[in-house]
Amino acid sequence: MNLTSLASAITPLDLRSCLISHRNQLIFEHYRDQHISNEIAKINSCTKSILSALICIAMDQGLLPQPQTRITSFFPQLANDPDPRKQEITLQHLLTMTAGFNWTEFGGQKSFPRMTRSSNWVDFVLEQQLSDSPGTRMEYNSGVSQLLSAILVQVIGMSTARYAELYLFKPLGIESYQWESDPQGIHTGGYGLRLLPSDMLKFGQLYLDHGKWNNGQLISKELITRSVQPSIAVDAPRRGLYAWHWWADSFLDTVNDSGSGGTSFEYFYARGYGGQFIHVIPSLDTVVVLTNDKRKKEQHPGDVFHEYIAPLLVK
Numbered sequence: 001m002n003l004t005s006l007a008s009a010i011t012p013l014d015l016r017s018c019l020i021s022h023r024n025q026l027i028f029e030h031y032r033d034q035h036i037s038n039e040i041a042k043i044n045s046c047t048k049s050i051l052s053a054l055i056c057i058a059m060d061q062g063l064l065p066q067p068q069t070r071i072t073s074f075f076p077q078l079a080n081d082p083d084p085r086k087q088e089i090t091l092q093h094l095l096t097m098t099a100g101f102n103w104t105e106f107g108g109q110k111s112f113p114r115m116t117r118s119s120n121w122v123d124f125v126l127e128q129q130l131s132d133s134p135g136t137r138m139e140y141n142s143g144v145s146q147l148l149s150a151i152l153v154q155v156i157g158m159s160t161a162r163y164a165e166l167y168l169f170k171p172l173g174i175e176s177y178q179w180e181s182d183p184q185g186i187h188t189g190g191y192g193l194r195l196l197p198s199d200m201l202k203f204g205q206l207y208l209d210h211g212k213w214n215n216g217q218l219i220s221k222e223l224i225t226r227s228v229q230p231s232i233a234v235d236a237p238r239r240g241l242y243a244w245h246w247w248a249d250s251f252l253d254t255v256n257d258s259g260s261g262g263t264s265f266e267y268f269y270a271r272g273y274g275g276q277f278i279h280v281i282p283s284l285d286t287v288v289v290l291t292n293d294k295r296k297k298e299q300h301p302g303d304v305f306h307e308y309i310a311p312l313l314v315k
Contacts, residue, residue: 002315003028009308013300015275016041016291017197020309023285024205031197040176040194041293044272047179047193048145050168050203052095052245054152054160056211056223057167063155067092074151075126083130091151093134094144095244096231102131103141112142112190121182122150138232138242142190145245146182149189160187171218172206174199191272197291204278204287207268228268228280247271251310263314269305279305284313 003020007030010018017036020028031037043050058064065073071089072078078086085100093099103111111128118124125143132139149160156163161179169177177199180192195203206212207228211219230241230248240249252264270278275292288309292299 003312006030006308006312010304013304013308014294014298015304016293017289018291018309019197019201019289021201021205021287024209026201037198038196040178040196041291042191042272042274043193043195043200043270043276043291044191044274045142046200046270046272046276046278047188047191048142048245049270049278050164050193051145051148051152051160051189052227053168053203053206053219054164055091055095055148055244056219056227058152058156058163059223060220064091064152067095071147071151074154075122075147078126081126085130085133086126089134091148094148094151095227096242097138097141097144097245098132098135098232099141099144100130100132100134100136101125101128101139101141101143103128103139103143105140105142115143115146119183121146122184122186138234140234140238145189146186147189148245150186153186159185160189168218171213171216172199172202174202197289200276200278200289200291201287204270204280204289207280208282208285208287243268251306251314253311253314265310265314275299275304277305281313286313288313 006028010030014032016032018030055064068090070087071091072087089099105112115121115124125147152160176196178194179187181187206218207224210221211217211224227244228246229243231243234240234242240247246268248268250264250266265281265283267279267281269280275290277290279288288305290304
């Protein structure tokens with residue numbers, strides 16, 4: 001794994017940070033400015049993968065029931081909804097974004113901005129009509145992430161952030177963070193968390209190591225495996241598959257150094273708007289963190305991981 005050319009290649013991209021660990025050793029560290037290493041910043045929808053971890057921890061502790069549990073257990077008002085299909089929605093459907101709500105995150109209905117302007121985000125989501133039967137199609141929806149955060153609060157008896165502090169952040173040595181909340185004080189499940197790039201790397205390493213950290217098992221191996229197992233294909237223009245608030249994809253290097261054949265690997269990753277990523281590549285024992293804070297028109301138009309980093313990882 002020769003990364004000597006990576007620094008010069010990505011410098012013009014003006015990324016906020018790029019960190020790579022291999023076999024639990026930091027082998028590449030790049031910041032636009034050195035002070036960034038000590039500044040927390042928005043990880044946007046990578047927050048969803050943090051929430052997924054907290055859901056797994058609550059399941060391990062016996063606080064949350066099995067994924068096939070219907071969410072009417074937590075939102076009994078759904079029993080009175082005109083659409084009886086809403087009573088079929090399960091935790092699994094929320095985790096895989098297959099609940100079936102008629103939702104367009106930013107385009108079309110601009111469901112996400114409308115939710116954030118409402119007085120009660122949970123009620124807003126639950127009141128949306130269904131466009132699909134639960135479990136049939138993945139539709140990206142930060143609203144269902146908010147439902148998961150609200151469910152977590154019901155069963156743990158504390159805030160989502162406090163639970164994260166006790167059972168995830170503190171064990172990982174994550175000391176600096178900020179987390180936004182909705183009008184009811186429920187921490188945002190789909191975005192709103194600010195972390196250091198190095199702490200994002202720790203989180204990726206936890207998943208690479210099957211939930212183990214410093215000889216302790218923070219999340220059971222069984223649930224780590226289940227939560228990143230691809231569950232459903234996504235619609236274009238997105239690519240890959242979706243798991244429990246994690247994405248899954250593969251990389252194929254079509255021609256190797258000898259000029260024949262190719263090398264491929266599968267990986268799963270957390271993805272946040274604007275260029276925030278935590279890539280976990282189990283077969284290469286590698287974690288890659290990318291962060292960015294540039295406006296869309298100032299960003300590299302392609303996929304930095306696929307174009308610049310993945311080809312070097314397989315050589």
